[in-house]
Amino acid sequence: MSDARFPKAVLFDLDGTLLDSAPDMLAAVNAMRASRGEPGMLLDALRPHVSKGGRAMIAAAFPQVDAAMRETWIPEFLDHYRRELGRHGAPFEGVEALLAAIEAAxxxxxxxTNKPEALAVALMPLLGWESRCAVLIGGDSLPARKPDPLPLRVAADRMGLASQDCVYVGDDERDIAAARAAGMRSVVALWGYRLDGDDPVAWQGDVMLDTPRAMLDPSNWMPR
Structure with missing residues (x-):
């Protein structure tokens, strides 16, 4: 490992960046499908939609249903997801080692995250992160959410840091747009969830990395 240093703070998106939560989401979607007499959806079919949020996942699971009807199903989806929270998913390989390295430095x-704050907070003790995560902001914590830069700016402020002292890591275009607008360096997490038509190069992140383990060496993603 080089002598490059970690930044003062690393902020992460949650689903698709730190956490492979697609299996939990699949259980929620399939509970909805089962209640309507539909067969189970396959994980590979749902996974690309996870970082787009609940509406996108419901649309993928029920493409034959119009958008207005799907909108009324959001509370049902969230109820099912609460019951499945943390039961099937897990941190991506290398994430725990990365978090430990950041702390050790x-x-x-x-x-x-754009996930509702209550759901994100409920995940923390299930992952053993409740005392380690320095700040947590959800999609409903503030008047605006990503791609608006406000959540990233508030996160930095709550840590007593300037935006330029932080790096943001995410797997969706909204993550990178928010980081750029907030004045933070960004890392595109290529290990996360993407639709076939997504072009992460076009997001114009500062760095693109294939695995969390690639971040163990700060020289891969920090200026020298």
Whole structure:
């Protein structure tokens, strides 16, 4: 490992970046499908939609249903997801080692997600992260959410840092747009969830990395 240093803080998206939550989401979607007499959806069919949010996942599971009807199903989806929370998913390989390395270097890490705050907070003890995560901001914590830069700016402020002292890591175009607007360096997490038509190069992140383990060496993603 080089002598490059971690930044003062690393902020992460949650689903598709730190956490492979697609199996939990699949269980929720399939509970909805079963209640309507539909067969189970396959994980590979749902996985690309997870970072787009609940509406996108419901649309993928029920493409024959119009958008107005699907909108009324959001509370049902969230109820099912609460019951499946943390039961099937797990951190991506290498994430735990990365978080430990950030901590060992004397830096801090936090989470800025579009997931409802209550659900994100409920996940923390299931993952053993409740005392380690320095800041957590959900999609309903503030008046705006990603791609608006407000959540990232507030996260930095709550840690007593300037935006330029932080790096944001995410697997969706909204993550990278929010980081750029907030004045943070960004890392595109290529290990996350993407639709076939997504072009992460076009997102114009500062760095693109294939695995969490690639971040163990800060020289891969930090300026020298």
């Amino acid at each position: 004397g830096s801090r890490w936090g989470i800025v």
